[in-house]
Amino acid sequence: MELLVNGARHQVDASPDRTLLTVLRDELDLTGTKYGCGEGQCGACTVLIAGLPARACQTRAAAINGKAITTIEGLAKNGRLHPLQEAFLDQQAMQCGYCTPGMILSGVALLAKTANPSREEIIGAMQGNVCRCGTYPRIIAAIEAAGRRMKGAAA
Amino acid sequence: MTFEPERYELTAKPLHAFESNWEPDRRDFFKNLGGGIVVAVLLSNSARAQESGGGRGGRGFRQPPAPQxxxxxxxxxxxxxxxxxxxxxxxxxxxxxxxxMxxxxxxxxxxxxxxxxMGDTDRTPFDFGTVGSRTTPxxxxxxxxxxxxxxxALIEVAAAKWSVPASELQAENGVxxxxxxxxxFGELARDQQIYKRVASESGVRPATQWTVMGKSTPKVNGRAIVTGQHQYTFDMRLPGMLYGRVLRPETFGAILASLDASTAKQMAGVSVVRDGDFAGVTAPTTSAAASALAALRAEWKNTPQTxxxxxxxxxxxxxSASPAIDKALAEAHHKLQRTxxxxxxAHTPLEPRAALARWDGxxxxxWTGTQRPFGVRTELAQAFRIPEENVRVIMPDTGSGYGGKHTGDAALEAARLAKSAGQPVKVTWTRQExxxxxxxxxxxxIDVRSAVDSKGKLTAWEFHNFNSGNSGMNTYYDVANKRVEFHNTKSPLRQGSYRGLAATANHxxxxxxxxxxxxxxxxDPFEFRMKNLSDARLKAVLQAAADKFGWGKKHAAAGMGFGIAAGFEKGGYVATCAEVSVQPGREPRILRLTEAFECGAIVNPGHLHTQVEGAMIMxxxxxxFEAIDFADGKILNPHLARYRVPRFRDVPPQIDVVLVDRKDLPSAGAGETPIVGVAPAIAxxxxxxTGEWRRSLPMMVLSAGGSAQSGGAAF
Known part of the structure; x- marks a missing residue:
């Protein structure tokens, strides 16, 4: 079957038992999407499917039906980081960094839906993403900063 | 400074002992670094012996010194x-x-x-491990x-070249x-093969003159992290690599009585390995490996477990009895005995254990995510009965450890499977594993007995720690009559280091x-501590935390409370204040945490701040609410859905961090100690x-068969 990932079309082997996570990682070598729990509980494998956040470990590749997939590798455009990637750097919103791709994609999905989200909206949207290093306050600050920047750019 | 590992700093016992044997071989351990200028730092305990041979310029770079x-x-x-x-x-x-920096x-x-x-046993000098907050000191x-x-050395090269006194030259910004x-620098290093050895006596800039250190500096590889380009061990791949999975016993201590691998062996590209109680599979994809593992039919002989x-x-x-303590308690104005x-x-590092192994003859x-690459090299050499020179362990920047990645379990498994497969094998653990x-x-x-006199001074202190370890166990409060002991009893579960080790429990x-x-x-608990403390650094952080928190400035409303705690461990001084709201039948809400931390001269204030904040949240x-539940040799909550970790909603609305910078003192590590004050401050x-003391960790009541559930009314 064909997958549309980060704007490129790929032929992949999608036998029914394969999750999007293993297809992305093992076949397309897009390892920015992380395995953290395999149960949809940690958010490390978050990708965007047609702009909406999805847990790649809980998504069968065969069920995607041609929708566009965005992974962390596809977020920067022509070497220019997404405002939320910039904000993660500005706020130093990472320690070991393993949760970071999933955090950023969950945050990007939130910002696409809700410009300038409140702290409570951020917590609600990000509750399914775990950072074991405890960088949550920085991630909240990064999403707030990116929200302000994106709203400023749009105005 | 010699590092004395505490009991749990070392390792839990290896998971596997293989029966097979291979012939040893030797090879050169080091690779040549090439020309230019090389400086090696001699460890202080060998510095004296090496002094006569050290410090020479010239063409010395032929044989690098022995790693130790x-x-x-x-x-x-x-x-x-x-x-x-x-x-x-x-x-x-x-x-x-x-x-x-x-x-x-x-x-x-x-x-x-x-x-x-970093962390490459062929390319970097021997190191005990990234443990005990020792990297900074x-x-x-x-x-x-x-x-x-x-x-x-660069200045001397330039001085010779220009025929000017070295004292007139400066080196800044690479020039x-x-x-x-x-x-x-590159121009000066050209055509040179300078090899210098330095001992601990060499002079460095005092902290008051730092221009790079002491300033907040972002993560040097941050861009690779936010773009998903950094490859953790979990992400690595080699040509021809297979995916390995290991058959896990039904219960702890179980012995593999029989194995029927006939179905698995018929699957395309699948191999099955059995070596004593160890069994595993290799397959061309992650999912094929999972299917092959599920197709193994094993019978286990279980042994009784608690x-x-x-x-x-x-x-x-x-x-044994403590007559002196008994006497002090009998005479005390107030006394207390508590358990x-x-x-x-569970450490629950977000990157589970992973290893990629390749045999060349x-x-x-x-490659493995371990905090002790040299320790893992030893484990591998012993397991396969080959000389350590034949083993290279490389530690990519790893998806956290918190003391949980000191052993080489996944490395042993990947190496064993790769040995049979004749191809590189990657083993990645599931969250459940x-x-x-x-x-x-x-x-x-931990059993504690204590007494105070009419003036509020401690007169007796008895502290017995059973099994959890001795880190941070000694009291820093002034008390003449004390007995503090660690009892090394038998643990029913495999246990090891943790962030701060036993200091979390002891504090x-x-x-x-x-x-x-x-x-x-x-x-007042703040006054009581100050009254019984002499340590100026500890008093300073207590005062700093209390000032920032506004301790004693306002009274708690109904259902609200304030708490305070202090601590010292691994060269770091910490004090934590908590503001908590408890409504009947609801989880306690941590409204505010304030922490003051001092670890000598601050190297990178921004990262120290995030490190302290992260430790508080962990x-x-x-x-x-974190607790591992187990029965009859099985973990009952081996899932994130059943083992609750702090999430966004658990973060206190206000966290204040006060960093006390002591430029006059050597820098100590900060990865562990900031965690120790949180629990007692909340207690x-x-x-x-509420008027109630919660004396168990975790403090929230656990639901049946597992840890406290997200959103549950567990208090």
């Missing part, structure tokens, strides 16, 4: 690139950044020109010395200059006890809010 003599290397290549070699690793504590500072080189090779000074010596002429129900009696043992049970908890290379077959922070029981017991004793004596889990706050 040298703490770190530094190499300036002919393009001006600077590479420092250290056996320490990056597990999210931002050592790659702080160590790069140390080199840039003393060398006078731009930070961007500095590269760090041990490796920062070593790299500073190496860089300072390299800077001097040596005398004000009239200048030369870049359960969490009886844990706190199982790990206790009788203690503090502490559950096993009888030489083995393993991580929750079951890794090791835990030790559970423990909880001591500080919660101090608060309860203060309440009994009718003294500490909330162990304080309130004090819960008491003020």
């Amino acid at each position: 003599e040298v703490g770190a290397w530094l190499h300036i290549d002919t393009n001006g690139g600077v590479t420092a070699f250290t056996g320490k690793g990056e597990v999210g504590q931002n050592a790659r950044t702080s160590l790069s 140390a080199v840039a500072e003393e060398l006078g080189a731009p930070l961007s020109s500095v590269e760090l090779v 041990d490796m920062v000074p070593q790299l500073r010395r190496a860089a300072a010596a390299a800077r001097q 040596v200059t005398d004000g009239k002429q200048s030369a870049a 359960s969490a129900r009886t844990l706190f009696t199982d790990i206790k043992e009788p203690v 503090y049970p502490v559950a096993y908890i 009888d030489k083995l290379t393993v 991580e929750f079951t077959w890794a090791y835990f922070r030790p559970a423990g029981v 909880f017991a001591r500080e919660a006890h101090m608060s309860e004793l203060a309440a009994q004596a009718g003294i 500490g909330l889990g162990g304080a309130l 004090g706050a819960i008491h003020m809010a």
